[in-house]
Amino acid sequence: MAQPLFRAPVGTRDLLPPESGRRRRLVSVFADLADRSGFGLLESPIFEELGVFQRLGASNDVVTKELFEFFDKGDPPRHLALRPELTASVCRAFAEHRPTPPWKIWYSGPQFRYERPQAGRYRQFDQVGVETLGTDDPHADVEVIGLGLRFYEALGMKQVRLLVNSLGDSESRPSYVAALAEYLRSRHGELSDQARLTLERNPLRVLDSKREQDQPVIAAAPVMADFLSGASAEHFAAVRAGLDSVGAAYEISPRLVRGLDYYTRTTFEFAADALHTAQNAVGGGGRYDGLVEELGGPPAPGIGFALGVDRILMACDAEGAFAAAPAPVEVFVVDTAGGHSAAVLCDRLRQAGLGVDRAFDGRSMKAQMKRADRSGATVAAIVGPDEQAEGAVTVRDMRPGGGQRRVAEAEVVAVVTELLEGAD
RNA sequence: GUGGCCGUAGCUCAGUAGGUUAGAGCGCCGGGUUGUGGUCCCGGAGGUCGGGGGUUCGACUCCCCUCGGUCACCCCA
Numbered sequence: 001m002a003q004p005l006f007r008a009p010v011g012t013r014d015l016l017p018p019e020s021g022r023r024r025r026l027v028s029v030f031a032d033l034a035d036r037s038g039f040g041l042l043e044s045p046i047f048e049e050l051g052v053f054q055r056l057g058a059s060n061d062v063v064t065k066e067l068f069e070f071f072d073k074g075d076p077p078r079h080l081a082l083r084p085e086l087t088a089s090v091c092r093a094f095a096e097h098r099p100t101p102p103w104k105i106w107y108s109g110p111q112f113r114y115e116r117p118q119a120g121r122y123r124q125f126d127q128v129g130v131e132t133l134g135t136d137d138p139h140a141d142v143e144v145i146g147l148g149l150r151f152y153e154a155l156g157m158k159q160v161r162l163l164v165n166s167l168g169d170s171e172s173r174p175s176y177v178a179a180l181a182e183y184l185r186s187r188h189g190e191l192s193d194q195a196r197l198t199l200e201r202n203p204l205r206v207l208d209s210k211r212e213q214d215q216p217v218i219a220a221a222p223v224m225a226d227f228l229s230g231a232s233a234e235h236f237a238a239v240r241a242g243l244d245s246v247g248a249a250y251e252i253s254p255r256l257v258r259g260l261d262y263y264t265r266t267t268f269e270f271a272a273d274a275l276h277t278a279q280n281a282v283g284g285g286g287r288y289d290g291l292v293e294e295l296g297g298p299p300a301p302g303i304g305f306a307l308g309v310d311r312i313l314m315a316c317d318a319e320g321a322f323a324a325a326p327a328p329v330e331v332f333v334v335d336t337a338g339g340h341s342a343a344v345l346c347d348r349l350r351q352a353g354l355g356v357d358r359a360f361d362g363r364s365m366k367a368q369m370k371r372a373d374r375s376g377a378t379v380a381a382i383v384g385p386d387e388q389a390e391g392a393v394t395v396r397d398m399r400p401g402g403g404q405r406r407v408a409e410a411e412v413v414a415v416v417t418e419l420l421e422g423a424d
Numbered sequence: 425g426u427g428g429c430c431g432u433a434g435c436u437c438a439g440u441a442g443g444u445u446a447g448a449g450c451g452c453c454g455g456g457u458u459g460u461g462g463u464c465c466c467g468g469a470g471g472u473c474g475g476g477g478g479u480u481c482g483a484c485u486c487c488c489c490u491c492g493g494u495c496a497c498c499c500c501a
């Protein structure tokens with residue numbers, strides 16, 4: 001293979017049409033849903049001061065090993081990092097601007113994590129998400145979770161399951177973690193080496209182990225539900241009741257743990273059953289009642305989710321949903337006359353709001369017609385020497401059995417529009 | 425960071441128990457007489473077989489290194 005001089009860096013890729021257009025449509029479906037639910041768009045920087053992300057958890061790989069960090073040219077240099085997720089940025093923005101709560105925000109964009117790529121995992125990846133800050137009303141949880149569910153539905157996905165759990169608050173969580181750690185230590189000998197390491201860093205995360213060996217131990221582990229404080233249990237019950245009221249199907253997943261340390265109380269995950277890869281979580285989120293404060297802001301509880309665009313699209317492929325489609329071309333302009341006729345014609349048709357493409361390089365009529373066909377255009381507008389001489393255009397219906405006729409330039413838009421109206 | 429598998433034309437792949445000019449399909453370009461696509465037919469361009477080193481009379485085929493891809497662990501969306 002002739003080796004290209006450069007290629008996209010490891011874990012990144014170029015998104016070409018029509019796939020790129022499909023992603024854009026996905027975001028616009030999400031944007032529409034978020035807008036209609038009272039969420040406004042937050043566009044935050046792609047990089048932040050390192051400290052913004054260090055609150056995500058000292059035991060967390062995302063912070064300790066996977067950050068793309070760098071220094072700028074300041075004096076002294078500032079220590080910055082490409083954002084590995086967006087919740088921290090949203091909280092930082094909240095702490096910085098002090099908007100009136102509840103602050104309901106949606107976002108989309110690239111995020112960066114230095115990991116070994118694998119199915120559904122890239123170093124640069126896209127997420128869409130929402131966050132509601134400044135309220136711990138269980139109905140805020142219900143609204144956020146419901147929005148996620150409706151989004152998958154809007155894409156035509158059917159095989160997405162919602163898993164929910166509560167991690168408890170600052171009172172109940174520590175006692176659970178202590179009990180869990182004690183239990184895990186009692187079965188230390190049965191755990192994998194990896195799980196033992198995880199146990200020392202963050203006992204909760206052991207519940208996430210995918211190793212066969214750990215499964216029996218995990219299955220018998222104590223569950224958070226038994227350790228919830230009265231207030232947390234009540235909050236969780238209200239969230240569940242709310243979900244029931246809007247007909248949102250969910251499963252209680254007592255051992256569901258989120259990756260980032262800031263989560264409290266409600267946690268949830270969207271699992272794509274169509275995906276048989278290791279990464280079948282197409283989205284996840286939860287409550288993070290202390291994060292804003294940790295970033296120097298006022299006490300402000302929050303809840304949100306992030307949905308992985310790449311994984312969602314993989315799941316769509318597996319389900320046959322939300323297919324990619326090339327940008328629609330309605331009219332293809334064929335020009336064998338030379339001069340500016342084709343340019344003028346294209347411009348006129350586009351000004352009329354039509355989707356128009358054309359050929360270049362003065363190729364043969366046959367070649368241009370072939371292009372017209374491949375473009376998927378319903379109509380070909382042909383300008384050759386004859387047409388040019390009489391100020392006319394040949395309008396050809398490209399559909400099987402479609403005919404053609406020569407019309408005056410001034411009538412082209414009307415004739416084409418009429419043909420297209422009969423197209424559907 | 426650890427491990428498995430893979431790396432031949434733009435794409436999807438075939439090929440070689442090591443031996444003359446490396447193949448197919450799709451795509452691309454041209455043509456099938458007199459300006460017109462979708463089917464069909466003919467022709468053509470395009471590959472130093474990821475890169476480097478080694479073994480050999482000779483390697484795309486064997487060995488080593490390296491880069492890249494892919495999948496899994498870890499981590500997470």
